[in-house]
Every structure is written in structure tokens, then in C-alpha cells.
Amino acid sequence: MSLYDDAVLVLKSYEDQEELRQAYLDHLAAHPDGMWKSCHSGHVTASALVIDPEHGRVLLTLHKKLRMWLQMGGHCEPEDTSLKEAALREATEESGIPGLTLLPDGPVRLDRHAIPAPCHVHYDVQYAVVAPPDAVQEISDESLDLRWFPYDEVASVADESVVRLLEATRARL
Numbered sequence: 001m002s003l004y005d006d007a008v009l010v011l012k013s014y015e016d017q018e019e020l021r022q023a024y025l026d027h028l029a030a031h032p033d034g035m036w037k038s039c040h041s042g043h044v045t046a047s048a049l050v051i052d053p054e055h056g057r058v059l060l061t062l063h064k065k066l067r068m069w070l071q072m073g074g075h076c077e078p079e080d081t082s083l084k085e086a087a088l089r090e091a092t093e094e095s096g097i098p099g100l101t102l103l104p105d106g107p108v109r110l111d112r113h114a115i116p117a118p119c120h121v122h123y124d125v126q127y128a129v130v131a132p133p134d135a136v137q138e139i140s141d142e143s144l145d146l147r148w149f150p151y152d153e154v155a156s157v158a159d160e161s162v163v164r165l166l167e168a169t170r171a172r173l
Helices: 003-013 018-030 083-095 151-157 160-172
Strands: 043-052 057-063 072-075 109-115 120-130 143-150
Touching (some): 003 018, 003 083, 018 043, 018 109, 043 083, 043 160, 072 083, 083 120, 083 143, 109 160, 120 160, 143 151, 151 160
Antiparallel strands (some): 043 057, 043 072, 057 143, 109 120
């Protein structure tokens, strides 16, 4: 199965955010290349919020280009065979933490947002991953900083999309 086919199946089985979910499916139907960065009218991305439920905290990255505190994530790569694999790969690469575990039951949220050219729009499929108890993060070249934040501090450093992702993730725990 191709990554495109996986994305369509994941989105069809996602039961929340009906209007936004349909917008993702419509975009993919209109753009067979809608999984790739080369699709300048917008493309699907995969991200994952790294959480440490034992200590009530999340790991956020200070994104190098956007200069915002965000969850880990980014563009799908040709070697990705599923959205969840892409989200886990991005979270592992950007956090430097091996042994992350995806929360079950697929994506936690969808978030469509504008990005500066040439990308224009990201159709982000958002997952959550649990860090192992002994997790030690390592900053990647895509980040200016990497920091753990207690749940109750996230709203003071990140935008509403990250806050909504955290709320939805906590509801699944």
C-alpha cells in the first residue's frame, strides 16, 4: 500500500473533525501528489506530540524557521509507508529520543495551517507518542531549542493548535 493510500484510509477512519477531515480527503482527491512537499497548493504532513504522562509534561521544539514552540513533525518522505510511521520518524529525529511509543487508535487531531511559501498549506495529521521513562532529548539541526514543559505551561508558550493537541492527547490517556 502506498503512503497516499494509507493517508486516505487513515482519514476515512478518523471519526472527529468531520468538516476538516473531508477537506483533507477532498485535497488528496484533487491532488495525487498531495502527500509531498512538491505539491505547492498544500500537502499532508505528519506530526507527534511527545509526552511524559508520568511527570505531566510535553517536549516541544522551538522551530528554526517558524520560531514557534511546536510538536515534532514535518514532511512525509518517500521511505515512509504510513502516516503513523512518518509521525514517529519525525518525533524520533527531532527529539533525539529512541523508543518512543505511539498512542493507539490513530491520529489525535487534524490541523490545517498556513505556512510561508513555497509550501502554502500543511494538512497536518497529528499523533501523540509517549517517551520512555529515562528519555533524554537531543536537539536536532531543525530546532533552535528543545524543552520539556509542564502541561499547565504549554498555553503560555505555544499557540492554540498545540494546546488543542495536548488537550486531545490528555483525553486519550
